[in-house]
Amino acid sequence: xxxxAKEIMQSHQWHNLSVLRVAQHLGTNIEAGLNADEVTQRRExxxxxxxxxxxxxxxxxxxxxxxxxxxxxxxxxxxxIKALLGQWVNAGVIWGVTLINAIIGFIQESKAESAIAALxxxxxxxxxxxxxxxxxxxxxxxxxxxxxxxxxxxxxxxxDLRLIQARNLQxxxxxxxxxxxxxxxxxxIIDADAPLAERTNMxxxxxxxxxxxxxxxxxAIGETTETGRISQLIEQxxxxxxxxxxxxxxxxxxxxYIILGIAALTFAVGLGYGNSWAEMFEAAxxxxxxxxxxxxxxxxxxxxxxxxxRVARRHAIVxxxxxxxxxxxxxxxxxxxxxxxxxxxxxxxxxxxxxENYTVTGTGYAPxxxxxxxxxxxxxxxxxxxxxxxxxxxLCNDSHLENKDGQWQVIGDPTEGALIAIxxxxxxxxxxxxxxxPRRDVIPFESEFQYMATLHAASPSANHRGQATIYVKGSVExxxxxxxxxxxxxxxxxxxxxxxxxxxVDAMAHQxxxxxxxxKKTVPTSQDALDHADIExxxxxxxxxxxxxxxxxxxxxAVQACQEAGIQVKMITGDHAVTARAIAERxxxxxxxxxxxxxxxxxxxxSNSELATAIxxxxxFARVAPEQKLRIVxxxxxxxxxxxxxxxxxxxxxxxxxxxxxxxxxGAGTEVAKEASDMILTDDNFASIEAAVxxxxxxxxNLLKAIAFILPVNGGESMTILxxxxxxxxxxxxxxxxxxxxxxxxxTMTVPLAFEPKSERVMQQPPRNPREPLLxxxxxxxxxxxxxxxxxxxxxxxxxxxxxxxxxxLARTMAIQALVAxxxxxxxxxxxxxxxxxxxxxxxxQTVTDASAIxxxxxxxxxxxxxxxxxxxxxxxxxxxxxxxxxxxxCLLIGLPMILLSILVNRFxxxx
Numbered sequence: 001x002x003x004x005a006k007e008i009m010q011s012h013q014w015h016n017l018s019v020l021r022v023a024q025h026l027g028t029n030i031e032a033g034l035n036a037d038e039v040t041q042r043r044e045x046x047x048x049x050x051x052x053x054x055x056x057x058x059x060x061x062x063x064x065x066x067x068x069x070x071x072x073x074x075x076x077x078x079x080x081i082k083a084l085l086g087q088w089v090n091a092g093v094i095w096g097v098t099l100i101n102a103i104i105g106f107i108q109e110s111k112a113e114s115a116i117a118a119l120x121x122x123x124x125x126x127x128x129x130x131x132x133x134x135x136x137x138x139x140x141x142x143x144x145x146x147x148x149x150x151x152x153x154x155x156x157x158x159x160d161l162r163l164i165q166a167r168n169l170q171x172x173x174x175x176x177x178x179x180x181x182x183x184x185x186x187x188x189i190i191d192a193d194a195p196l197a198e199r200t201n202m203x204x205x206x207x208x209x210x211x212x213x214x215x216x217x218x219x220a221i222g223e224t225t226e227t228g229r230i231s232q233l234i235e236q237x238x239x240x241x242x243x244x245x246x247x248x249x250x251x252x253x254x255x256x257y258i259i260l261g262i263a264a265l266t267f268a269v270g271l272g273y274g275n276s277w278a279e280m281f282e283a284a285x286x287x288x289x290x291x292x293x294x295x296x297x298x299x300x301x302x303x304x305x306x307x308x309x310r311v312a313r314r315h316a317i318v319x320x321x322x323x324x325x326x327x328x329x330x331x332x333x334x335x336x337x338x339x340x341x342x343x344x345x346x347x348x349x350x351x352x353x354x355x356e357n358y359t360v361t362g363t364g365y366a367p368x369x370x371x372x373x374x375x376x377x378x379x380x381x382x383x384x385x386x387x388x389x390x391x392x393x394x395l396c397n398d399s400h401l402e403n404k405d406g407q408w409q410v411i412g413d414p415t416e417g418a419l420i421a422i423x424x425x426x427x428x429x430x431x432x433x434x435x436x437x438p439r440r441d442v443i444p445f446e447s448e449f450q451y452m453a454t455l456h457a458a459s460p461s462a463n464h465r466g467q468a469t470i471y472v473k474g475s476v477e478x479x480x481x482x483x484x485x486x487x488x489x490x491x492x493x494x495x496x497x498x499x500x501x502x503x504x505v506d507a508m509a510h511q512x513x514x515x516x517x518x519x520k521k522t523v524p525t526s527q528d529a530l531d532h533a534d535i536e537x538x539x540x541x542x543x544x545x546x547x548x549x550x551x552x553x554x555x556x557x558a559v560q561a562c563q564e565a566g567i568q569v570k571m572i573t574g575d576h577a578v579t580a581r582a583i584a585e586r587x588x589x590x591x592x593x594x595x596x597x598x599x600x601x602x603x604x605x606x607s608n609s610e611l612a613t614a615i616x617x618x619x620x621f622a623r624v625a626p627e628q629k630l631r632i633v634x635x636x637x638x639x640x641x642x643x644x645x646x647x648x649x650x651x652x653x654x655x656x657x658x659x660x661x662x663x664x665x666x667g668a669g670t671e672v673a674k675e676a677s678d679m680i681l682t683d684d685n686f687a688s689i690e691a692a693v694x695x696x697x698x699x700x701x702n703l704l705k706a707i708a709f710i711l712p713v714n715g716g717e718s719m720t721i722l723x724x725x726x727x728x729x730x731x732x733x734x735x736x737x738x739x740x741x742x743x744x745x746x747x748t749m750t751v752p753l754a755f756e757p758k759s760e761r762v763m764q765q766p767p768r769n770p771r772e773p774l775l776x777x778x779x780x781x782x783x784x785x786x787x788x789x790x791x792x793x794x795x796x797x798x799x800x801x802x803x804x805x806x807x808x809x810l811a812r813t814m815a816i817q818a819l820v821a822x823x824x825x826x827x828x829x830x831x832x833x834x835x836x837x838x839x840x841x842x843x844x845x846q847t848v849t850d851a852s853a854i855x856x857x858x859x860x861x862x863x864x865x866x867x868x869x870x871x872x873x874x875x876x877x878x879x880x881x882x883x884x885x886x887x888x889x890x891c892l893l894i895g896l897p898m899i900l901l902s903i904l905v906n907r908f909x910x911x912x
Contacts, residue, residue: 014162014219015199016192022162022217028146030164030217033130042144049143049159049221051228077256081288127158130215147218155209160225161216163187163201168212168444170413171203174338176226177574181346181514181549182210182413186447195600195623196226197574211398211413212444230654247774248300255291262718263288266725273728283725291718293742296750299706303754307699314691315683317666323678325703326661328696329642330567331767333689334633334655336647337573337580340665341559341587341686342549345410346418349550350513352504353543354385354489355497360425363550365401365408365417367424380426384491389543392518393419394430395437396454396471398444415514418547419473437469441530450478455523455530467522472535476505479517479541486541496541504544512582513546548579555686556587562690563588566766570619572629572645572655577622584620591619600624603631611635629655642770646681646689648673663689690763698758700768704779705753705830705911711783713741713823716790723795730808732798732815736878741816744864749827752857757832778909785905786826789898793818797894810881813869814891817883820865821895824858829902830911 014022023030027038034042067076076095083091127140130148140158143149149161151169163169169185177197186200196204203209203216205225222228263284270280307324311317318324335341345364350357351371358378362369371378371386380387399412401420410417420430437456445452451474458468472479486496501517508515519539527534559569569589573580581597589595597620606614615621615635624632629645633655636643645652645659653676656662664677665684674680681688720732733741775783794815802811831854868874870882883891 012219013192014160015190015194015202017162018189019162019164019187019217022219026146026217026219028148028217030148031130032133033148034144034146035132038146039131039144042146043142046145047222048141050141051223077288077292128152128155143218143221145218145221149216149218151203151209151214151216153209153211153213157203157205157207157209159205159218160220161203162219163203163214163216166201166212166214168446169209169214170211171207172210173197173204173207174574176204176207181415184445184447185212185214196625197623251774255293259288259291262291262722266722270725273725275728280725283721283731287718287721287725291714293710293714296706296710299710299750299754300703302751303699303702303706306754307695310698311679311692311695314695315681315685315688316663316692317680317682319678319680323661324692324696325699326642326696327644327663327679327689327692328694328698328700329768329770330644330661330693330696331770332568332570332636332641333562333644333646334570334572334629334636334659335645335686336652337571337575337583338549339648339684340646341555341571342551342583344549345408346414346514346547347550348418348422348545348547350508350511350546351386351389351422351543352501352508352546353389354383354487354491355500356383356386356489357504358386360422362425363553365410365421367408367421369422369425371422371426380428383489385487385489385543388487388491388520389518389545390423390426390428391433392471392473392520392542393516393545394423394428395433395439395456396452396473396518397430398442398452400430414549415516415547419516419545422545440468440528443530443532443535445474449532450475451535453530453535455527458525468525468527470521470523470530470535472519472521472539473516476501476515476517476544479519479539482535482537483519483539483541484537487543493540501541501544508544508546509578510582511546511548512576512579513548514579515544515546517544518542548582551583551587552686558685558687558690559587559589561763562693563590565693565763567693568641570615570621572621572624572632574624575622577620580620580622589619591617595619597622600628603628608635612639627654630658633658640770642767644689646686648684652676694758694763697762697765698756701759701762701911702753702756705756706750707774708779708782708786708830708911709753709823709827710750712786712790712826713819715783715787716794716819717741719787719791720794723791729799730802732794733812734879737812737816737880740868740878741819748857748860748864749823752853753827753831755853759832782905782909785901786898789901790819790822793822793894797891807881809875809879810883810887813880813883814887816880817865817869817888817891818894820861821892822898823895824861825895825898826902827854827858829899829906 012022012025017025019030028034079091079095126137127143127147128135128137128150129143130136130150135150143159147159148164149158151157151161157171163185164187166185166187170182171185172182183197183200185203188201190199190201203214204227205220206227220226220228266287267280267284270283271277275283304322304324308318311324338344343364347360347363347365349360351360352358356373359372359375360369361372371380378386380390397416397419399410399416399420401417401424402409402411408421410420423429437459439454439456441455443449443451443453451472453470453472456469456471472482480496480498480501483496485493488494505515519541521535521539523534562569568591571580571584571589577597577599581595584595584597594617596618598614598618600621600623603611603614603621603624611631612635615632616639621628621632629652633643633645637658637660643659644661644663645655646663646665647653647656648665652664652673656664656673656676661679662677663679663681664673666674666680666682679692717733717738724731797818798811798815800811801814802808805811833854868878869880872882874880875882
């Protein structure tokens, strides 16, 4: 689309113009629409009414970019070194790990590239339009600005329209605005600065008509629609790396420089001592190989994959491997309200009738629940005012409920669905009442009058036999000004107490309830038509019903669990501030005991610094536009927070993509939200997020355990080689032997750490500091302490045995076996199995769900080490020597002090 074409469609605030002015600007005839020539010209000028995805990188380029990571540089260099040594099998293993890692990343990222395509499919539909004065149907991509579109109940809106006509027109815009209730539309001019959700003379692409009919002029197509603007926000949103990825990049880059620098220093120092080039090349290569943690990337991938599997069992699908760890590190969860924290089903929760206040149990449209008065069950048949209020809501109603696959759904308006559900809870059904009091006429709801009315034939059971009944429902103001009397608790007529009614309305409104008033009027049975004049006066006020989209019970518990774990939970919604705040208070949302609620218009007036402070302190953000959701996430990230964002609508997609981890609803979520997310909840249950956080924290702890185990081995080996070179001593361990230790033992003992079960304390700790480096000070001290001990083991045993026996192969073999013994004791000390055993010795009972992986890993290590030293083929390949029983016991005893050292470091740096 040309810049000029975009400017034409974006230069006007269409909601602030009259229909005539809109038609003039777009050069269209309201009655006849456009002709064929005009359509052709405009299609050439404005393009097609569809969202085009941004051209992506070719599959080959995206695959090659998977290798563009410092951590993989280390693997590639290690493989190259082993190839230079002629160890092609080992080089192949390392390169194989690199390749598998790249393939996994390529597959995961490919799925994320379809977000814009999902947006495009979300707005394509057929449209009924007027062209050349005739009504025709065309595919939505063929629409052009100026087309006149006809709308009816059930239609998907094909483009952004300025309404020309609206008869009882109601549109569900929840996917775009977050508003859970269908919006009543009109043709009146709206203030220029009105937010998107309040532009009632506009309908937007991708929304649905739930009731009534209307027509409108196409004012925006394709990328210039509100949905199109969101697609651009997704493309423009920075795809941030996860905290784990950033930390590993920094760690890997630093480690790479250190290894290469010290290897070069080793080579130079050795030459300075007069050693040969070949000897020093062997020493430099041995140092590089010993210092590079080849098994670490594989362990990271396996740990994340296991975390993904565990999360899947708890109703969450992770689309990108690092996301599972990222969620474990979340410091803030920004949650959409509608359908995420709430049922997405309007529910009557309070009734005022006959001067009494009733409460209602049960949620959603299912006919399960009770009506209570002072916590006592009410027999509605013995409370005439309540019965009449329920009948009015059931009969003055154009919607119905259906049970599909065990789920109750409303066909029509959610508000009317709530009125049907409350009547069904006490056994009142429309079919029975309709037979008793069949409808004769109806006045549909219109915004001008703010009520709906239905006329029903006389009921044989009514007190006024021979008289028909008019039931009316609508706004409190519209009903009260037409009512002079009300029913009291016994069903008798009494003067209306308008002041008390208004007090009850205010009380319900402060609870976030949407309030409807109900009334009736008896007329002669001969009357078979209904007019506005019939209900101008003499209505009998029946009562009020207050309804809300209630919070999920399990979501309330999940929010509390997250807050107890030190995670801030914030609500970001397009709904009304009063409703959002009421839901937040019910669910226990708070920041320092306060529930600060801010609106999108308030946020729009703030500077960046004011916004950052407000968002840090705020708990509820209501009437928020898509751009502001994105801005909120960015502001939190600028404060160093790790942000998880949940959502289900098109309007959530940009923020989902920008967040450190985006979480979409699998059932109620749009395809756009799912494709923009990192994780999808299969049960649409906020409680599953808490479970995923638990698993994510476990993943991170297991990764730290792997690092704490594997790096001291590399540290001890590299220290041994470096110090031997500096002291001009023979190498206590050869590069081939280092390969064995790093690739075989690291896998058999480090990979099992990925299967470690969760700690009992995992959700009793605050989130880790996102600014904390991967190697914290305490972890570095642990690594240094264990590395020094490993160096003492290798160097000390080698020097002792070599000097006492003169057998250098035996000395190296015993040094390696002593090191492995120490590693086994250290592994037990950081595993749940070892910690539980130690606690039992101290009289502390601790349950370990599954520690079999550690046991299997240790058993495999012992078997491999026996083969390493006792099999003559291995003796020739790795220059080792067989050990007798006494020598094996010596190696075991020398490794025992590792237990005491482990206890000491665990006291200062616990890894559980």
